[in-house]
Amino acid sequence: MQGTPRILVKGAGVAGMTAAVTLAKRGGRVTLYDPGGRVGAGASWMAGGMLAPWCEAESAPEDVTAQSVASVDWWAAHVPDVVRAGSLVLAPPRDVGEVARFGRRTSHFQTVDGEQIADLEPDLAGRFHKGLFFAEEGHVDPRKALVALLESLKTMGGQAIFNEADEPDAAGFDWVVDCTGLNVRKALPALRGVRGEMLLLRCPDVALHRPVRMLHPRIPIYIVPRADHVFMVGATMIESENAGGMTVRSITELLNAAWVLHPAFAEAEILEMGTGVRPSFPDNMPRVIQDGRTVYVNGMYRHGFLLSPTRAQEAADIVFGTAG
């Protein structure tokens, strides 16, 4: 292609923002468009932000790990406040067998006993006696990260449009990179939505330094620390596209898990209850699909923050003619 490609990136969720920044960095003239009024108007806003290639391997295909190992580095290079303190996998006493099962399905961890757990997370001293510690993993606050990517895009000369009235005409661009999730079902009929629910709690009595996954045979839940004693508790996985409010059952399950992790959560303030619908393909793996001058980046499922940097590169390789 001659000159600087003009690229319209549609969708300002994690797929769109990583694509926009990657494309701008490689020399594209990027216009970002999302009628949602801001970055992260969709499911990305509800994400956990765990950068956990090896924890995800427990239930995801091996590709997820292979394609996401570099993801922690990507985020650390592009947004502030990426925490690289690893992640911890724990189970209440009755389900401690789940810890060994989890370990058999993955790698890059060390088995930790009660004392080591207390060293890592002093607030959990005496509460858990066996767990797994994944030292190389990290986490990020998804909302801050998306806002930071928008700033970075603007710094590189990119333009962002968040009003439906100002929708850019695709004809004025060399490429359209479409990251609009379930909005493009007609073009990508294999897409489905998977509902997820999360809570934000503020609990001044508890300090955690890294995401903690609580194993349970039916209700696996994770708790991700944010700044200022805020904790994100998530997330349900329901084969439903209902984006309506959280159910009592889901709230109860998430709160119970928090309580089991530390009883001080009983006094936590509930800041937010959130629901998102994750765009997903049948194999639950994100895809980059080219159709003429349109490149779809879609199907992030629960792997948006983990896999979007890789998918953004693939999309950029198509746009810049360097795809392998």
Added chain:
Amino acid sequence: MSRHFYGTELTSPLMLGTAQYPSPEILGDAVRAAQPGVVTVSLRRESAGERAGQAFWSLIKDLGVPVLPNTAGCHTVKEAVTTAHMAREVFGTDWVKLEVIGELDTLQPDVFGLVEAARILSDDGFKVFPYTTEDLVVAERLLAAGCEVLMPWGAPIGSGKGLNNIFGLRALRAHFPDVPLVVDAGIGVPSHATQALELGYDAVLINTAVAKAGDPAIMAEAFRLAVQAGALARKADPMEERDMAVPSTPLIGKAMLA
């Protein structure tokens, strides 16, 4: 041994649940490897909101295996009946696996609510597959309510403990020689499924054991072979076991009077 359920012959004594797989694609792989007679699907939770589970249900329908919808997650008669009606509409079948859960931790059936819901649904033309315990009296009541199949648990749902009460399951088989019986819940490994078939059960229902295996498709194949082995063993009429700890027949050359 009959694979006839409400007049329909199943191609396999394996019934496979569709919940908790890592992805719909892996579920599809598992179904192809298991070659089950039916797949079960849950509507209760997925139903939140009008038809919000349609995309997933379409994937289930596309598997090309008869669908047995279930009322998993229902705790009251009313919920179970409503869910059964929705299932009939969504899947176009009057078969329903009826679950009325009585206890949250063990997911033990509420047999009282179960009998009541079974009667309501049977009267309404449903062909009910009730998830029950091995209790003989409850079984009688379910049959009286219109059920023509019984699905006693092997152990609590998702526990993987296998057949916890062999005596009770034998008794149920012996009391109802002509009723199709399915061991539902608690099966953890293929040998448990084989054992159920050897006991004369007509089918087994598996979900967690396959869905939560490291490789669901391989485990699905193991279960396909296991139910085959159990069914063949039953057909072949197994030998009786003998208790050598009880002295009886004198050994040749060694007179025994004990």
